[in-house]
Amino acid sequence: MKKCYDYSSRKKYDDVKLAKMMLLDGCFLLQFIRRGGMINIFKVPKIDFVVQDLFLLENQLPYGVLKLIFEGENFKVGLPMEKNIIKFVTVIGMPEGLSSEIQLKEVNEEPSHLLDLLRSALLGRFQMIKSQPEKEQQPKRKGKLSSSQGGKEGLRWPWKKGKQRGIRQSFRHIKELNAAGIYLKPSRTCFLRDISFKSYFFCGYLKLPPITIDDFTKTKFLNMVAYEMCLDAPDDYAITSYICFLDNLIDHADDVKELRSKHILHNLFGSDEDVAQIFNKISNGLVDPRIYKDVKARIQKHYDKRVNTWIAQALHDHFRSPWTVMAFIAAVLILFLTRVQTYYAPPGN
Known part of the structure; x- marks a missing residue:
């Protein structure tokens, strides 16, 4: 797991210290997620600040660490821990009232961390119950370096791949x-x-x-x-x-x-x-x-x-209320009936 972090940030930790820190952080995170599934976490004072910290890029724990911890523990109450994590993340990411529509589904590729899982949920990597969007392949990953890496060597810039030729907007x-x-x-x-x-x-x-x-x-x-x-x-x-x-x-x-x-x-x-x-x-x-x-x-x-633009402006200016629309329809109908009456009227003396 050491390779998941930049060398400059982990060099002061030996294997024991790093393992202990990751174990404590992982246990806290899993316990928080498990309890978060039983309460409305956003209605508990100050708890939303903890949630924000969980999704900071610099605070991410490798998902493999969490998996090692919850695979060795038997949670007898509620959903299996892996589905609990997905449920927690989708509640965080989805608009209020819509997260209940998420159908928990195995992902094609294990996420790197919770932030990666949140991104996947927002983009539709999980299936909706009420709708069936097309299956999409997991996007290719660029390399084997971790997202927790800092500095220029840990980043890539899409606009440096070549000159963009966008549309004239x-x-x-x-x-x-x-x-x-x-x-x-x-x-x-x-x-x-x-x-x-x-x-x-x-x-x-x-x-x-x-x-x-x-x-x-x-x-x-x-x-x-x-x-x-x-x-x-x-x-x-x-x-x-x-x-x-x-x-x-x-x-x-x-x-x-x-x-x-x-x-x-x-x-x-x-x-x-x-x-x-x-x-x-x-x-x-x-x-x-x-x-x-x-x-x-x-x-x-x-x-x-x-x-x-001209038609839209005309509709906006002259048909802003249902009364003007009804008046227009009535005027057209009167003109039409007048023409019909004139056409079928017997010729005058």
Whole structure:
């Protein structure tokens, strides 16, 4: 297990000291997770700070250590420990009220640590009971070095692989998309990969997975982004891409308000402006790996059609309430009936 840590951080520990430290930390972690499954951990004062510490990149214990500990212990109450861990992580990661839809399922590859498991849950590595997303292969891992390694040798930078040739993106936030007739809908699942866009004549619909924003959100995403830069992390940069995509849509408090009104974003953090600032800060300095380039290209294609903007603006200006729609339908019906009456009326003298 020594190889899971950078040499400079473990050189002061001999085998006995390191094994003792990992054993104590692992036992505390497993006991905390087991008890966390019996109570609402977020309603216990100050316990949420412990949860945040469990998912800091620098605090990760190799999953193999946890497995050695719980395989040697027989928990007679509740779920088997491995499923308890998955349940705990999915409760942490999923929007409130949706985590109960998770069906516990064996993963194809043993996670590196809890942060890796949390990332997998958010991206849909576990199957939903109410929906059946397509099976996706586990992303390839870049190397055998641990995510706990620090320094430049422990990181990789996706934008250094070559010059990016992204699409010409002219839209900047949700309000601009609305002006072009593009509307938001919640996705079928709460997995972060479940993003899609479809265009129908002069209307377009962008589907985004529901997400809860709370005090843990910023820390959670920053640590997963940092993990994706590590050499042994899955080589897909999915969380980084999601953050960049959402940052393209959120610029002001009005954008957050629109997401809330469509039941896509649940704000447990503060004001809408505070939420907008979270994504602006998380994405600061990131370069988009362009996983969602096809979705952006379809949005841009729809956005570039000026007729869509004109029609959307006309609908917004003249049909903002059901009364105006009813008045318009009534006027059209009256005109139609008048024409019919005129056509069938007997000729005058």
